[in-house]
Amino acid sequence: MNNFDRDKERALSGVDLSRKGSIDEKIHALVALLNTSTDFFTTSSCSGRIIIFDDSKKGGDTSVKKKGCKWLYTTHDEAEYDAAIAGLQFLNGDSVFKFEPFVLHVQCKSLSSAQSMLSCAVASGFRNSGISFGNKGKIIVAVRSTHGLEVPLSLDGELLVTYKYIEKLVQIANKKMQENILRIDRFFANVTSTLETLNSADVCDSNLAVNNSNVTKHKRKKHEKVKVKHSAGTSIEKHRTISSDKIIIDDLSECSLFDNVT
Secondary structure, eight states: OHHHHHHHHHHHHHHOSSOOOOOOOGHHHHHHHHHHHEEEEEEEEEEEEEEEEOOOOSOOOOOOTTTEEEEOOOOOOOHHHHHHHHHHHGGGGGGGEEEOOOEEEEEEESHHHHHHHHHHHHHTTTOOOEEEOOOTOOEEEEEOEEEEOEOOOOOOEEOOOOOOHHHHHHHHHHHHHHHHHHHHHHHHHHHHHHHHHHHHHHHHHHHHHHHHHHHHHHHHHHHHHHHHHHHHHHHHHHHHHHHHHHHHHHHHHTTTTTTTTT
């Protein structure tokens, strides 16, 4: 088992350490498709989300904390204005309204497969994607885009914007989420097409190897037949030569060149 296969087995059998604890439903089919391929597997993913978080450490633990921040509101779907406003009642410090687009990290078996994955990403609208190389030969494609959104809402617990402004932010973020889903759908279609092409190429290479093997075997058998035929012909010719010599010797034995000599 090579390093790629070991990494894949370890990643797919491990525990999901993300806050959500499971793959987002919108990209479940995409992740499953990549993980069943022999050339790829996913290491992390997020379908995209709209969040309001507060970096204050004051107050109660009424919301989920992550990396020192309190999550006041989060959704992987389009945001709801009333729910977003309700989350602000826990506001204590510097809060931010943020839209994070789809992100996916894919480990690839080879540089050529990584280039194929990168082409899929860029063609789907994820133009901030790229390839990175790890110390132990790991090849990772990061699929990401630049159409995010991040706006400060409060400072030291004081709201800096109006509720009307927050309503507008929700509308803008929802449009970005819609575009995000369209790009994911395009990416899924492009990945499907690429995997079909890679699988076809593997089949062709396999058939070519078999055909080459068969041709080699056929040539070897033909060569052996010719060799046997040539050996047999040589043996017959040698036998004929010996037989002819014997006849000549037998004929000479019947007479004497010195009979009339006295």
